[in-house]
Amino acid sequence: MSGAPRNPADGGAAGRSIWTRPQRGARGPAPTHSRDEIAAAAVALADADGLGAVSMRAVAGALGMAAPSLYRHLSSRDDLLDLMVDRCVGELRPYPTDDGTWQDRFLLLARRQLALHRRHPWLPDAIARPTVPGPNTLAHFDACLRLLQPVRAGVAAKFEAIAMVTGVVSLFARSAAAAGTVTFDHVDLAAYPHLAAAFAEPPSAPPDQDLFERTLRSLLTGLLTTDHP
Amino acid sequence: MSGAPRNPADGGAAGRSIWTRPQRGARGPAPTHSRDEIAAAAVALADADGLGAVSMRAVAGALGMAAPSLYRHLSSRDDLLDLMVDRCVGELRPYPTDDGTWQDRFLLLARRQLALHRRHPWLPDAIARPTVPGPNTLAHFDACLRLLQPVRAGVAAKFEAIAMVTGVVSLFARSAAAAGTVTFDHVDLAAYPHLAAAFAEPPSAPPDQDLFERTLRSLLTGLLTTDHP
DNA sequence: CGAAACCGCGAACGCTGTTTGCAGTTTACA
DNA sequence: TGTAAACTGCAAACAGCGTTCGCGGTTTCG
Numbered sequence: 376m377s378g379a380p381r382n383p384a385d386g387g388a389a390g391r392s393i394w395t396r397p398q399r400g401a402r403g404p405a406p407t408h409s410r411d412e413i414a415a416a417a418v419a420l421a422d423a424d425g426l427g428a429v430s431m432r433a434v435a436g437a438l439g440m441a442a443p444s445l446y447r448h449l450s451s452r453d454d455l456l457d458l459m460v461d462r463c464v465g466e467l468r469p470y471p472t473d474d475g476t477w478q479d480r481f482l483l484l485a486r487r488q489l490a491l492h493r494r495h496p497w498l499p500d501a502i503a504r505p506t507v508p509g510p511n512t513l514a515h516f517d518a519c520l521r522l523l524q525p526v527r528a529g530v531a532a533k534f535e536a537i538a539m540v541t542g543v544v545s546l547f548a549r550s551a552a553a554a555g556t557v558t559f560d561h562v563d564l565a566a567y568p569h570l571a572a573a574f575a576e577p578p579s580a581p582p583d584q585d586l587f588e589r590t591l592r593s594l595l596t597g598l599l600t601t602d603h604p
Numbered sequence: 605m606s607g608a609p610r611n612p613a614d615g616g617a618a619g620r621s622i623w624t625r626p627q628r629g630a631r632g633p634a635p636t637h638s639r640d641e642i643a644a645a646a647v648a649l650a651d652a653d654g655l656g657a658v659s660m661r662a663v664a665g666a667l668g669m670a671a672p673s674l675y676r677h678l679s680s681r682d683d684l685l686d687l688m689v690d691r692c693v694g695e696l697r698p699y700p701t702d703d704g705t706w707q708d709r710f711l712l713l714a715r716r717q718l719a720l721h722r723r724h725p726w727l728p729d730a731i732a733r734p735t736v737p738g739p740n741t742l743a744h745f746d747a748c749l750r751l752l753q754p755v756r757a758g759v760a761a762k763f764e765a766i767a768m769v770t771g772v773v774s775l776f777a778r779s780a781a782a783a784g785t786v787t788f789d790h791v792d793l794a795a796y797p798h799l800a801a802a803f804a805e806p807p808s809a810p811p812d813q814d815l816f817e818r819t820l821r822s823l824l825t826g827l828l829t830t831d832h833p
Numbered sequence: 834c835g836a837a838a839c840c841g842c843g844a845a846c847g848c849t850g851t852t853t854g855c856a857g858t859t860t861a862c863a
Numbered sequence: 864t865g866t867a868a869a870c871t872g873c874a875a876a877c878a879g880c881g882t883t884c885g886c887g888g889t890t891t892c893g
Contacts, residue, residue: 391790392790394791395790399839399840400838400839400840401838401839401891401892402837402838402839402890402891402892403838403839403840403889403890403891404839404840404841404888404889404890404891405840405890406839406840406841407840407841430879430880430881431880431881431882432879432880432881440841440842441841441842441843442842442881442882443841443842443843443844443882443883443884444840444841444842446882446883447839447840447841451881451882452880452881452882499732500732503728503729503732503778505787506786507786507787508786508787508788508791510795512786513791513793513795513796513799514796516796516799517796517797517798517799518798520798520799520801520802521798524798529808529809530802530803530805530807530808531807531808531809532808533802534802535779535815538775538779539772539775539779539819542771542772542775542778543768543771543772543775546767546768546771546772546775549732549771550764550767550768557735557736557737557741558734558736558737559737561620561621561624562623562737562742564742566739566742567742567743567745567746568746569746569747569749569750569753570742570745570746570749572749573749573759573762573763574759576759578759578760579758579759579760579761580758580760586764586827589826589827590768590823590826590827592826593822593823593825593826594819594822594823594826596822597818597819597821597822597823598815598818598819628870628871629860629869629870629871630860630861630869630870631858631859631860631861631868631869631870632858632859632860632869632870632871633857633858633859633860633870633871633872634859634871635870635871635872636871636872659848659849659850660849660850660851661848661849661850669872669873670872670873670874671850671851671873672851672852672853672872672873672874672875673871673872673873675850675851675852676870676871676872680850680851681849681850681851
């Protein structure tokens, strides 16, 4: 009979993502936990035991609340992941400004991204998903575009380059974490001569220490340098 | 009382992965479905509705059987994903042999990988996970190493390069599928001047058509060419 | 003061991967 | 050939998941 009490997390017709929704209503009691507390708890869980450990019940439990209460703040688990990603992207601050060429500056930012992925190995899995960018993500894109201002290239090319660099950073992070990597233990290599020969060789020195820098430099110049005027 | 009837999918102490386990036991009735049929059904489901649609019940249902029956062939869902991945990697055959430099040949293989990812957009998600390589995956690695035979570089560097190329291929596939990409619709860009300026610009021409080739060539030479003797 | 809006949550729904126990079938061995 | 072992397929069930519903208590607005 009473007017439909809508969940504020649903938002009106206007508030479709978390970022366009108020953190709390103006009427009822104060929420016992803020959006930041929720994001922090979820990130801590993911850092400790991977993204699979971030269940609504687990996050709620870590904050001493019941699972359905989370839906007062989030409209879905995807919202939670968006919150986590944006919170971590905020750790990229402050953005490089001063020294060197634009490539040096961009590489510095890439190194910060690499460190971020090392700190939060679940990040690629959380980003591999249609994501609504939060304020920190927007600020990061803005900083990237600012760094690329001296580059004479179209906007589309710049976005492509940014996405590619981000992707390569996650590739390096993955290979370092040895996750998602095939292991050749206990495999019969008799039918694969080149593989067998490769493993018969004495273990060669690991690749160049500055492989990261060389890869990204060649990628940036390849992507953002056009050879036809 | 009777001796413990062990599930053959569990394997003995020796058979830990699918690939080291017999497709069927030597004693009982013939299975109504083969390993290949199961993999094919799962791949079809994933191609149609994404990896999330590949549930044990759905795969079993597509083959007209009940869910628990699948565990006569697979010891877990991860086994199923391993089967799917290896089945798709088999589509990369035949491997390049004849024409051009080693870079040309490797690039041809990369193009085949790109087409493969376009056909099976769920592949990156299925590979992002500790995977046991099947025969097709081993053959693919073997072919890669064969193509890289003229290259004077350590084995570790070659594996790094192969993994990186595979990763970049999946990045290109992703950007083409526009999945896992942030969208800037309905976002207030007032606080982000460079982003706002980028979107205010007339839409620039899309990046170079042969971006894929240029990127991979610069990556390969960057990764596998050492400038200190 | 009353009404509206909001917070937290117990209970429940449909889904998931997986295990158990049993009936029926085929093969190997004595 | 007879019998025991091994195998297949499945109904039922379990724990966990994301999510929804509806209620009682709390805060704020008009």
